[in-house]
Amino acid sequence: MTNLAALYWHRMRFEIRLLLRDRSTVMFSMLLPVFLLAIFGSVFNNQKLSYGVSFAQYFVAGMLASSLLYSSFQLLAIDIPAERINGTLKRLVGSPMPRSVYFVGKFGASLFIYFFQAVVLLSLGHFAYHVHLPSTSGRWVEFAWISVLGLVTSSLLGIAFSSLAKDGKSASAMAAPLVLFFQFTSGVYFIYANLPAWMQHVSTLFPLKWMAQAMRGVFLPRAYAHAEVAHSFEFGRAALVLGLWTVIAALLCRFTFRWMGRDED
Amino acid sequence: MTGLVRRYGDFTAVDGFDLTLATGECVAMLGPNGAGKTTTVEILEGYRHRDAGAVTVLGEDPAHAHRAWRQRIGIVLQSADDLIEATVREAIEHFARYYSQPRGVDDVAALVGLEDKIDQRIGHLSGGQRRRLDVALGVVGQPELLFLDEPTTGFDPEARRVFWQLIERLKGEGVTILLTTHYLEEADALADRVVVINRGKKVADTTPADLGSRNAGRIVVRWHENDAVREEVTATPVAYVAALGARFGGEVPGLEVLRPTLEEAYLALVEEST
Numbered sequence: 001m002t003n004l005a006a007l008y009w010h011r012m013r014f015e016i017r018l019l020l021r022d023r024s025t026v027m028f029s030m031l032l033p034v035f036l037l038a039i040f041g042s043v044f045n046n047q048k049l050s051y052g053v054s055f056a057q058y059f060v061a062g063m064l065a066s067s068l069l070y071s072s073f074q075l076l077a078i079d080i081p082a083e084r085i086n087g088t089l090k091r092l093v094g095s096p097m098p099r100s101v102y103f104v105g106k107f108g109a110s111l112f113i114y115f116f117q118a119v120v121l122l123s124l125g126h127f128a129y130h131v132h133l134p135s136t137s138g139r140w141v142e143f144a145w146i147s148v149l150g151l152v153t154s155s156l157l158g159i160a161f162s163s164l165a166k167d168g169k170s171a172s173a174m175a176a177p178l179v180l181f182f183q184f185t186s187g188v189y190f191i192y193a194n195l196p197a198w199m200q201h202v203s204t205l206f207p208l209k210w211m212a213q214a215m216r217g218v219f220l221p222r223a224y225a226h227a228e229v230a231h232s233f234e235f236g237r238a239a240l241v242l243g244l245w246t247v248i249a250a251l252l253c254r255f256t257f258r259w260m261g262r263d264e265d
Numbered sequence: 266m267t268g269l270v271r272r273y274g275d276f277t278a279v280d281g282f283d284l285t286l287a288t289g290e291c292v293a294m295l296g297p298n299g300a301g302k303t304t305t306v307e308i309l310e311g312y313r314h315r316d317a318g319a320v321t322v323l324g325e326d327p328a329h330a331h332r333a334w335r336q337r338i339g340i341v342l343q344s345a346d347d348l349i350e351a352t353v354r355e356a357i358e359h360f361a362r363y364y365s366q367p368r369g370v371d372d373v374a375a376l377v378g379l380e381d382k383i384d385q386r387i388g389h390l391s392g393g394q395r396r397r398l399d400v401a402l403g404v405v406g407q408p409e410l411l412f413l414d415e416p417t418t419g420f421d422p423e424a425r426r427v428f429w430q431l432i433e434r435l436k437g438e439g440v441t442i443l444l445t446t447h448y449l450e451e452a453d454a455l456a457d458r459v460v461v462i463n464r465g466k467k468v469a470d471t472t473p474a475d476l477g478s479r480n481a482g483r484i485v486v487r488w489h490e491n492d493a494v495r496e497e498v499t500a501t502p503v504a505y506v507a508a509l510g511a512r513f514g515g516e517v518p519g520l521e522v523l524r525p526t527l528e529e530a531y532l533a534l535v536e537e538s539t
Contacts, residue, residue, distance in 0.1 A: 010359070014355070014359050017351075017355075018350040018351055086345070086347045090342060090345075091345060094310060094311075094340040095363045095364075096335040096336045096364060096365075098332065
């Protein structure tokens with residue numbers, strides 16, 4: 001077991017090191033949420049929402065939820081098909097590496113990118129757009145479990161999604177618009193309560209709405225709950241929906257994951 | 266491995282193939298593109314499933330292979346362009362972790378001749394160097410059996426010779442090697458035994474020397490007569506040339522006697538089986 005743990009640690013570090021050397025990943029994956037905050041924060045900075053909440057405050061919560069998707073779902077959905085094509089997966093399967101090592105390594109890379117994005121988003125938000133950070137440790141604990149659960153759910157969804165695409169290019173053509181669609185319909189770019197009912201109904205079935213709402217629960221004043229559609233941030237329900245998606249995604253991974261191309265078994 | 270069969274839809278890629286490797290042997294599987302080489306090797310490596318036949322590699326069925334078995338084999342795939350952001354040292358070090366008794370990083374780098382490139386990014390290596398890195402990753406776990414799938418395809422002759430020296434070194438260490446190639450000279454230079462495969466069937470299983478003498482009876486005698494080149498295939502060239510000399514009453518213009526080369530023997534074999 002200690003041996004396996006050492007391999008997990010080793011693979012995570014290897015993945016992160018290689019990821020950081022790829023400049024396009026650093027620029028587009030790691031800094032995208034930061035660029036978005038800079039743009040939206042500057043344009044809508046003076047807009048005040050109910051209960052004196054600034055748009056930047058609302059947007060930072062949504063961006064953190066989006067970061068959960070960027071750093072795990074989008075990264076894995078694009079990276080894994082590319083690695084299926086370039087021989088990474090085939091080489092690993094041909095070695096005595098325990099297969100779980102690969103997935104743990106990917107999760108480690110997602111966790112690292114998310115952590116980086118969260119730190120930069122919160123720093124930029126705090127210092128440039130006067131975003132208030134949680135002042136109690138209880139809030140930070142909420143932030144931690146939402147982040148970890150959200151990351152597990154989105155990673156597994158990304159791994160499941162990776163089996164759909166032929167290669168990295170088609171994967172990114174499929175995954176990126178999907179993320180964008182859910183950002184628009186889940187209350188990231190627009191105030192969720194102001195969206196048309198059908199849009200709210202659709203996004204209620206998927207994880208991002210719940211991650212964004214729970215993040216608002218962490219970063220917005222408690223009173224703002226009354227401005228939410230359910231008059232609550234619904235932490236319990238968020239945990240339930242994310243847990244359900246985790247199970248569905250895990251089952252999909254279990255039965256559909258391919259180490260090699262369709263014509264290669 | 267006996268009676269191996271693999272179909273892709275209606276196409277039978279491997280059709281009743283038998284092969285046995287002795288410990289320490291280097292066997293080259295030779296055949297044109299699409300002959301079934303890679304399919305066969307990838308079944309042995311445990312990558313692909315088979316439709317029929319019995320396969321035992323190092324005492325186990327590769328279709329049900331587990332990690333302990335993978336410790337004992339090394340695989341060099343036909344093409345790989347992964348790991349481009351890693352350095353040679355990082356990649357070797359990384360894969361060494363997965364084996365219980367890995368070679369030292371510097372030893373492996375020296376073995377494949379990349380000691381000068383050890384801190385270079387893999388994406389910056391030349392094609393030949395990249396292939397040597399693939400071999401390094403294949404042998405870092407000290408395998409008993411090494412699979413090399415078309416390791417020198419696309420090499421210039423110089424790079425190919427350097428690569429052959431590396432394989433000779435591994436043979437010297439007693440590693441059993443199964444090599445696929447479509448270069449006849451490569452099989453001739455490296456292999457103890459050559460297995461020719463065409464259309465999924467084994468058409469020869471012999472030593473390189475034997476393969477060359479296979480068409481010993483088909484010697485070509487060529488000469489000029491009436492402004493044309495004439496040719497005769499014969500098993501008894503001396504008698505034929507003597508008769509020719511008698512007919513011309515002296516020297517025969519443009520006389521050539523050609524023994525079949527290894528390559529012609531191979532091509533004839535492939536043609537016969539097509």
